[in-house]
Amino acid sequence: MSRIGKNPISIPEGVTVEIKEGVVTVKGKLGELSQEIGDIGIKNEDGILTLDRPSESKDHKAKHGLYRALINNMMIGVSQGWTKELELVGVGYRASNQGQKLDLALGYSHNIVLNIAEEVKVETVSEKGKNPIIKLSSLDKQLVGQVAAKIRSFRRPEPYKGKGVKYVGEQLRRKAGKTA
Numbered sequence: 001m002s003r004i005g006k007n008p009i010s011i012p013e014g015v016t017v018e019i020k021e022g023v024v025t026v027k028g029k030l031g032e033l034s035q036e037i038g039d040i041g042i043k044n045e046d047g048i049l050t051l052d053r054p055s056e057s058k059d060h061k062a063k064h065g066l067y068r069a070l071i072n073n074m075m076i077g078v079s080q081g082w083t084k085e086l087e088l089v090g091v092g093y094r095a096s097n098q099g100q101k102l103d104l105a106l107g108y109s110h111n112i113v114l115n116i117a118e119e120v121k122v123e124t125v126s127e128k129g130k131n132p133i134i135k136l137s138s139l140d141k142q143l144v145g146q147v148a149a150k151i152r153s154f155r156r157p158e159p160y161k162g163k164g165v166k167y168v169g170e171q172l173r174r175k176a177g178k179t180a
Helices: 058-079 141-153
Strands: 016-020 023-027 032-036 041-045 048-052 082-089 094-098 101-105 112-115 121-125 133-138 164-167
Touching (some): 032 058, 048 058, 058 082, 082 141, 094 121, 133 141
Antiparallel strands (some): 023 032, 041 048, 082 133, 082 164, 101 112
């Protein structure tokens, strides 16, 4: 049995859930998200959602936990929202934004300009003496993670000095340099 799939989902205050023909729509104070669910059964009883699978096949077992996690992430997204913070570590690394355009200076001969999706709110913080920080927030967890991973892919942190784009709080594996 899927341990994640068996867990019930409690519906937070101010969130409404609508289930129609295999599509779950979640509405909250921050917005609305919907997810198509295959042949996994879903029940709403007294503000608690439970998912059950029709058989013990490998496919149904995999989707049982997956859809439960996706619906739970949607609940948190429409009630609280999801945020990711990226830190630019390196001399001369800068970030600025004008609306949904993110301008990154990451040590290349040119600046990288990235158009961010409308659903994701982007904010840049630059303080003197501290590394620049990019804050991404949205109600869709998957979209925030995808945009953050795209930004990180432009200059991954290297193991010797730790320069690059890293998540705030991320622990990097450091290597010792050459010994002379």
